[in-house]
């Protein structure tokens with residue numbers, strides 16, 4: 001993981017990625033409406049779409065398994081990755097990526113694998129464009145999400161509350177006596 | 182605000198309105214010298230500043246295409262601003278002075294392989310009164326009898342850990358952030374988004390200090406969204422004016438009495454190189470072949486640690502603090518030169534991307550989940566000049582206006598590799614002295630200090646400018662930014678840039694009076 005190819009990609013994510021993210025800021029949701037009267041083909045296609053969404057969402061959870069986080073932020077990552085404009089054909093990249101996950105262990109869909117096996121399969125494809133897109137999008141989408149911020153203790157904007165001058169900028173109380181001055 | 186005709190050659194043209202250009206413009210205007218300042222970026226107001234790193238990055242950062250080679254990011258080799266105020270909008274406000282021995286780098290360090298050290302053509306005696314003026318102008322906390330800023334939680338962790346491992350020279354740093362109400366600007370409210378632009382203007386930026394003060398003199402005109410692409414000269418080799426694209430994208434020519442380039446070292450070198458002509462085939466002021474060379478940054482590497490109890494490092498002034506003990510020159514550590522240790526916070530998105538290269542999964546997420554327990558340090562050290570670290574023009578790729586994009590090449594000197602390892606070790610020791618359970622290293626930040634690409638030297642063969650920032654080759658062409666640095670020292674550069682600009686304004690004024698320019 002310390003291979004410089006990957007470090008370089010990470011750098012791209014942090015700098016260029018940040019603008020890509022903002023440009024692609026997602027507000028809607030991908031609606032996966034099931035139509036009870038659909039014909040078989042259509043039902044099949046929808047099953048595939050649902051399977052893909054479930055797989056991608058589970059993958060984001062394996063990337064950043066926050067304790068006590070609702071499904072919503074994870075779902076947003078999937079919506080966002082599907083709308084990614086910086087990739088020529090994101091639909092194909094995701095479909096094939098899910099296919100690679102599903103073929104990681106013969107005869108079993110990735111979703112049906114144990115946690116350890118799921119992670120093992122993910123590790124094998126870390127350098128792929130599919131994985132990097134998922135990781136990149138998860139980094140930016142999840143960590144700019146207010147629900148995640150709230151969960152981990154990052155409040156975001158503070159100017160409207162008068163900053164922290166009266167809200168604990170220097171309230172630390174566990175340092176050794178007399179160590180700061 | 183004054184208005185100057187394009188054909189009016191009475192004004193000095195200053196390129197860039199940041200630390201160097203904004204200061205120089207105001208100093209000249211106060212002395213009655215006419216100035217036109219051309220700034221590539223737009224003019225924001227405090228109302229445009231919000232507490233969101235991503236939004237402000239998009240609004241203020243220099244995002245025109247560049248190419249990085251060597252160990253740099255290929256598309257984003259360096260981080261600076263494109264806006265009125267320049268990078269004094271993003272900056273953190275740290276204002277240390279260079280140390281006397283750092284101004285005499287060649288004398289101090291001796292012959293070091295693969296470096297191009299020189300001594301500065303001016304010493305501390307000549308510089309110190311201008312440092313005092315710069316500190317006064319910027320309202321630097323902890324100088325001229327002004328109180329220091331109070332330390333925030335992240336600072337207190339650094340200070341306590343530093344003292345525990347034996348460091349002594351620790352305080353909340355000389356900061357160009359108001360510790361008391363001053364200069365019609367409020368005191369710092371500990372908002373905690375300093376590098377997104379200070380929403381209340383407590384942090385010094387030329388946008389709301391130097392620029393409006395210059396405008397009030399009636400000697401100064403600012404043209405925002407005006408990108409200079411070429412400097413012209415006459416048959417005698419004196420500069421006569423500049424070509425720039427105005428707000429509407431129209432190419433204009435502004436005549437000038439003299440030209441001062443302050444585009445932040447990469448753009449300054451790019452513009453000089455791009456202004457090549459039959460008389461100056463290698464670029465303007467480049468008879469020494471030193472324009473663009475000796476590009477220096479300071480390495481910036483960080484340690485982020487999980488502390489045993491809450492810190493809340495996002496609260497308060499982001500980087501008010503310093504440990505100076507390692508800034509000394511002491512070969513017993515195995516390297517020459519020194520580095521500073523500073524507190525630094527980061528928002529979650531940045532940490533998720535950088536805290537662990539290529540990282541994901543349970544361990545990283547568990548650390549991020551304890552965001553309120555994180556503490557952060559940034560180490561920043563002297564970077565030696567190397568002739569091969571340099572800015573060139575891309576032979577093929579041009580930007581949106583047809584100007585060749587800059588190629589920025591940089592690789593660490595072996596001394597830097599040693600100093601970085603030492604700095605990471607010491608940073609971690611500070612946190613583990615207080616019971617940190619885990620520490621992460623961030624080693625891949627883009628450069629924020631750009632220095633040395635048109636350096637000052639006594640000699641015409643190994644530098645571009647004399648000790649006034651006047652180019653050796655062309656007496657009415659000046660460089661007025663970090664490009665001037667003969668060597669980098671270990672101090673953050675802006676105070677020195679401002680001090681040199683104040684000094685340069687005095688020189689230009691007297692040269693005008695003498696009829697030399």
Ligand SMILES: Cc1cc2nc3c(=O)[nH]c(=O)nc-3n(C[C@H](O)[C@H](O)[C@H](O)COP(=O)(O)OP(=O)(O)OC[C@H]3O[C@@H](n4cnc5c(N)ncnc54)[C@H](O)[C@@H]3O)c2cc1C
Pocket residue numbers: 196197198199200201202219220221222260261262263264265266267268269271272273274275276376407408409410443444445446448449452500629630631661662663664673674675676678
């Ligand atoms: C996040 C961050 C934190 C920092 N913190 C500190 C700190 O704590 N202490 C410190 O000392 N330094 C700090 N710095 C560095 C500091 O901001 C710079 O050293 C300083 O602003 C450089 O001044 P300058 O005049 O050279 O360039 P700038 O301030 O960048 O100004 C250059 C201006 O020129 C304009 N320009 C460029 N080319 C052209 C052209 N061709 N035509 C017209 N206009 C042009 C640009 O748009 C820009 O506005 C920090 C930098 C960053 C990014």
Ligand code: SF4
Pocket residue numbers: 163358368369370371372373374375376378379380381382383384497498499
């Ligand atoms: S902490 Fe102080 S300087 Fe920084 S943004 Fe807030 S008020 Fe401005």
